[in-house]
Amino acid sequence: MKSALICGVGGQDGSYLAQFLIHKGYKVYGTSRDAQGKAFLNLQKLGIKSHVELISMDQEDFRSVLVAIKKSRPQEVYFLSGQSSVGLSFEQPAETIQSFTLGILNILEAVKLEDNDIKVYHAGSSEAFGGTSEFPATESTPFHPRSPYALAKASASWLVDNYREAYGLHLSTGILFNHESPLRPERFVTQKIIQSAKRISKGSQEKLSLGRLDIQRDWGWAPEYVEAMWLMLQQDIPEDFIVASGKSYSLEYFVDQTFYQLGLNWKDHVIQKEEFFRPTDLLVSRADPKKAFEKLGWKAHLGLEGIIEKMIKG
Incomplete structure (x- = not known):
């Protein structure tokens, strides 16, 4: 063994x-x-x-x-x-x-x-x-x-x-x-978005406070x-x-898809606060995972919408 x-x-x-x-x-x-x-x-x-x-x-x-x-x-x-x-x-x-x-x-x-x-x-x-x-x-x-x-x-x-x-x-x-996954702690922005949106969909009057929404990330x-x-x-x-997946999306898209899957319009529930802006935030993060596919035979299968769905279900 x-x-x-x-x-x-x-x-x-x-x-x-x-x-x-x-x-x-x-x-x-x-x-x-x-x-x-x-x-x-x-x-x-x-x-x-x-x-x-x-x-x-x-x-x-x-x-x-x-x-x-x-x-x-x-x-x-x-x-x-x-x-x-x-x-x-x-x-x-x-x-x-x-x-x-x-x-x-x-x-x-x-x-x-x-x-x-x-x-x-x-x-x-x-x-x-x-x-x-x-x-x-x-x-x-x-x-x-x-x-x-x-x-x-x-x-x-x-x-x-x-x-x-x-x-x-x-x-x-x-x-x-x-x-990402349901095991992500809520200090990570993706889980913060998911959990806040779920509470709002159940009647919470809270607002989801975020920093920049134009940053782009490759989520798997x-x-x-x-x-x-x-x-x-x-x-x-x-x-x-x-x-990596080889596909990058904006944080705004992640937010939009999360609220959409819960039957909500994110613009009614999200506010931006400067306190969540980092001193040096990366605007765009893109990946080319070709080597992993060619040498390991590995590729990402679940797309962002599916990831969000699984995180919502927990």
């Missing part, structure tokens, strides 16, 4: 990845800073908490990381943990940068020392590219981070690239564009994206891959 260690198993991606690997017959270990004290609500929602062996691990403490790897003896490590909110990264820049860069550095060092045959997946981010304007980003597009979160993700990706070249380790970075379905993570570690040669 193959074993996998998922760092950050309690988050959206970690939970769906655990579910995917369990169905593949893996023995799944998952980490959190306090595995005994955390509820792991996402794992409970998916009905798989009892199938995951939970390990307490502080990713910023090398000894803690090494102990977790020795205990789980994984063939595959998925590093998905860290402070995951772009907006919050402006308020907590040091914590955000350290959680990603020191976290992946400790994983890389532990794998290098413990077992060079361990394959590592690193969760990169489209935010590292900055705005892509009219040109869709490819794996060779230079990084131009515009937030502490994006800077941290870019730095962590460069660390992975360096260790892969220097030590011949099987390391892959998945450069994931936005991907998170349960599909975790398969791409796994596929990267099944390759003989480790490489980095963009994981």
